[in-house]
Amino acid sequence: MILNEGTFVRVRKHLLKQGERSEAVPEDTAQVPFKSWIKGRLLEEAELYESASIVTATGRVVKGTVKEVHPKYRHDYGNYVEEIQKMRETILSEVWGENNE
Amino acid sequence: MSEYNIQDLNDRKQEIIKKSVGLDYSAYEYDGIGFDYEKMMNTAGYDFDDVRNIQQSQMVGDTPLIELKNITRYARKFASKGYGARILLKDEASNLSGSFKARRAAMSIHKAKKLGYEGVIAATSGNYGAAVAALAAKHGLKCIIVQECFDSNNLAQPEILEKARACEAYGAEVIQLSVGPELFYTFLDLLDKTGYFNASLYSPYGVMGIETLGYEIATETKERFDKFPEVVICTNAGGGNLTGTARGILRAGAADTSIYGASVNLQGLHMASDNDFNRKSFTTGHTGFGIPFAVNPDRSDVPRSAARPMRYIDKYFTVNQGSVFFITEALAVLEGLERGPAGNTSLAAAFKLAQSMKEDEIIVVQESEYTGAGKHHQPQLSFAKKNNIDVTFGLPAKEVPGNNIVLPRSAKEISVEEIDLHRVRLSYLKRVADKALAEQDIDFLTQELNITREKLHQLIEEVHS
Numbered sequence: 001m002i003l004n005e006g007t008f009v010r011v012r013k014h015l016l017k018q019g020e021r022s023e024a025v026p027e028d029t030a031q032v033p034f035k036s037w038i039k040g041r042l043l044e045e046a047e048l049y050e051s052a053s054i055v056t057a058t059g060r061v062v063k064g065t066v067k068e069v070h071p072k073y074r075h076d077y078g079n080y081v082e083e084i085q086k087m088r089e090t091i092l093s094e095v096w097g098e099n100n101e
Numbered sequence: 102m103s104e105y106n107i108q109d110l111n112d113r114k115q116e117i118i119k120k121s122v123g124l125d126y127s128a129y130e131y132d133g134i135g136f137d138y139e140k141m142m143n144t145a146g147y148d149f150d151d152v153r154n155i156q157q158s159q160m161v162g163d164t165p166l167i168e169l170k171n172i173t174r175y176a177r178k179f180a181s182k183g184y185g186a187r188i189l190l191k192d193e194a195s196n197l198s199g200s201f202k203a204r205r206a207a208m209s210i211h212k213a214k215k216l217g218y219e220g221v222i223a224a225t226s227g228n229y230g231a232a233v234a235a236l237a238a239k240h241g242l243k244c245i246i247v248q249e250c251f252d253s254n255n256l257a258q259p260e261i262l263e264k265a266r267a268c269e270a271y272g273a274e275v276i277q278l279s280v281g282p283e284l285f286y287t288f289l290d291l292l293d294k295t296g297y298f299n300a301s302l303y304s305p306y307g308v309m310g311i312e313t314l315g316y317e318i319a320t321e322t323k324e325r326f327d328k329f330p331e332v333v334i335c336t337n338a339g340g341g342n343l344t345g346t347a348r349g350i351l352r353a354g355a356a357d358t359s360i361y362g363a364s365v366n367l368q369g370l371h372m373a374s375d376n377d378f379n380r381k382s383f384t385t386g387h388t389g390f391g392i393p394f395a396v397n398p399d400r401s402d403v404p405r406s407a408a409r410p411m412r413y414i415d416k417y418f419t420v421n422q423g424s425v426f427f428i429t430e431a432l433a434v435l436e437g438l439e440r441g442p443a444g445n446t447s448l449a450a451a452f453k454l455a456q457s458m459k460e461d462e463i464i465v466v467q468e469s470e471y472t473g474a475g476k477h478h479q480p481q482l483s484f485a486k487k488n489n490i491d492v493t494f495g496l497p498a499k500e501v502p503g504n505n506i507v508l509p510r511s512a513k514e515i516s517v518e519e520i521d522l523h524r525v526r527l528s529y530l531k532r533v534a535d536k537a538l539a540e541q542d543i544d545f546l547t548q549e550l551n552i553t554r555e556k557l558h559q560l561i562e563e564v565h566s
Binding site: 013015016022024025026028029032033034035036037038039040058060073074075076077078079086091092094095 | 104105107171174175178220243244245250251253259262263266269272273274275276277278279280281282283286287295371373374375376426427430431434435474475477478479480481482483484486492494508510511512
């Protein structure tokens, strides 16, 4: 997929490889690379999942792998949680009585 | 090719930090282990009235102090006759950007602007990011927020994703990182390359910004109830919240008010572990920050932290994750206040502690925070379940952080555990025990740990034995 210059994307880059991690990290963390994700506009035409440079909100130029076009906010209110409904019923009945509707 | 060289950044750390904070910390140092804390707080360029004026001009502070009548009534159901203190909440969610952190950010941004920096950087996955971003936006400063965000499966806490969104909504650049303390080097590297101001949470002006919170609590309680509160309880992580609040309370003349800290118990989870990162449901206000920062306040991003909770704390409690979720639900359905869970940590503790206080006594919960998608108990419990954390009902003591979340079956089961401050003081002293302590070191330690010289000598002996 070819992306035009100026397209708003999210890039990822590796900052430290496995062997370069700080000595202070526990074993599980030492076994994975240290990465970063930054958003901005493409400085040149690029391909999805290929390397490209972007300019960020503060005007910095950052090079990384294009991971996402028009990045979406994926967090939400989550799935229905039965335990919350139960807590709500408990609280209302403990304060206002059993027959609270 | 790596982005930066840890060794090189470590070598130049002092120089980079000095350039980025606009404060020469060497002016407060003296020989030995200590430094002049009060001098640092008093000569950072602002007095208390300056702080109030700066905050008031920026829509920060003067938040409502709300008497939680239904929560108080609920707590009294489980108290003996004549017991069950009034519970008050300082609704800090009403601040610009939705948390008390705006008080700190207002000061950092004012300082950055005054010193002529082009932009600011803060390393935070918490509310402080949104606060710095919002106030930077108001002052036309550029802003970069550095967040620890994703584990190696690219999974992020919904709460942290929401904070990234909020920062971006205020125009900031957000740099999201995978798990690990190397965040500090990314932060240093950015300070070095951009020349921006380090909007540290731990600067004297940042902590002075919270003094207004303690002051408002004490003076408003006095005005409305004709006495200072018996207890003010602070959610404790890095220690700045508690330190600033306590200093403000003392400034208002409420010397008899007890200062309690409360943190979510995350014992057993390693804060730098990729595997553990998403096995918790609280990203701040927990023991993973609370204890290490109490034991060693200077582990922060400035040479000397202004957040020194052991100087002020009278008692320190933990609560389990399930109790905080329960009280968050209760606050919404009983008081009409839908607020973020992390800010309600001290409310969960206050609910229990009020039951052993007399009914004419007052306990003030000193903060709340905004809520929204991600930053809410439903997405957080939903996320926990997806990560195979068992969500059950039962006694809070049954909760094993990282394995399960135990919600109380009744508010009667909400409980607290007290952290033995004696042990925290011993851990603090272990760091300095093998050093020869001069007279001024002894003075410094008695202030740091808020104990007499006699007590200090006993503790030092205990460390050596």
